[in-house]
Amino acid sequence: MRGIITREILEKEADKKFQADKKRIQKSLENSPDPNKYLEIEKRILFNILHKEIDILNDCEDVIIKGLTKTIYDRTSGLKYETHCIDRYYRTGHFDYDINYIRSIRNLYRLYLSGMTAVRAIDKEIAIDAIRFFLLEKWLNEAEQGYPTNLISDQFRELNGKYIQTNIDVFTSVMINKQLPKDANKIIWLTTKTEAVYFQIETGFTMKQFNACFIHQTGTGFNAHNRSPSSPIPKDPLPQITTKLIDTLKA
Structure with a gap:
């Protein structure tokens, strides 16, 4: 069906990203003076992306997009005025992600766990990242359990x-x-x-x-x-x- 990306394709693309993440972490572990602490940092970042309850005030920052404005209509006064476009970014401890991206990631993560078979083409990249983070979280947890x-x-x-x-x-x-x-x-x-x-x-x-x-x-x-x-x-x-x-x- 046009405009639909299957689970198989998503998993294949997600695995490529996961393998790159895994290689990066393995290289860092080899050079880290405290590998255990480094693993905990990586796990915390994933927890923040996928699970942490977000405090909009403390966990996010507002970033003004230079050169872009939007029109606001004040219903009380009936006036229109221009204001800066602002994006809200969620601080995970590694990268800062647009808060709407995080919400989409979490939604598709839950859908993947529930057995989704396909997504719309417009959601392809976010779905790939959701599966990638699922694979990475699983690997980090397994690396710590029984593998010293x-x-x-x-x-x-x-x-x-x-x-x-x-x-x-x-x-x-x-x-x-x-x-x-x-x-x-x-x-x-x-x-x-x-x-x-x-x-x-x-x-x-x-x-x-x-x-x-x-x-x-x-x-x-x-x-x-x-x-x-x-x-x-x-x-x-x-x-x-x-x-x-x-x-x-x-x-």
Whole structure:
């Protein structure tokens, strides 16, 4: 039907935006001195957009649109006069959104949860953002429940760029589940295969599991012969980082 955008199309477009948001947050988590606090800030912003009861006086600001005026008719006096056009912006803590946009987002968010199958073309972009925020909120909540991303992040920062090359989301999932997330690339091991196999044994991976999740920077896999009989324990800092990582996962 002309002028109608289906749920399938909306979800596909929303997922593109969600993946960009997710990548931005993962990058910030990798560099944040306090990942847990950063996650809370992101969650608070989404809560403000989707759920917080808005106080028009305290949560919003009036912005005069330069060069634009509108005509006001005073019924009491019968007079007309010109005034500045004013938009009211809602402060979420990250971006400022037009208050009418926030109302539309919340309406379409509720409709999406109730199973809407399509929207008018005029509402397409707002519906995409509503679904995007739904996906982001769900992901942030899941990241905090059972996935110690904020705890593992210290060890991840010590390993990434020196021993491995990946992102924190893939690394966390692999260390917990011993398998790659769907559609994720293997973690690249950057140093010797001897160090890689040490890490594999200490962190409890079978060789089959490790090869399914990791690949050497040369594009080749690993085997038991890569371990050095004469020097099974590599030099620090890898053993220190590995020990801290194991302790964190057990906590």
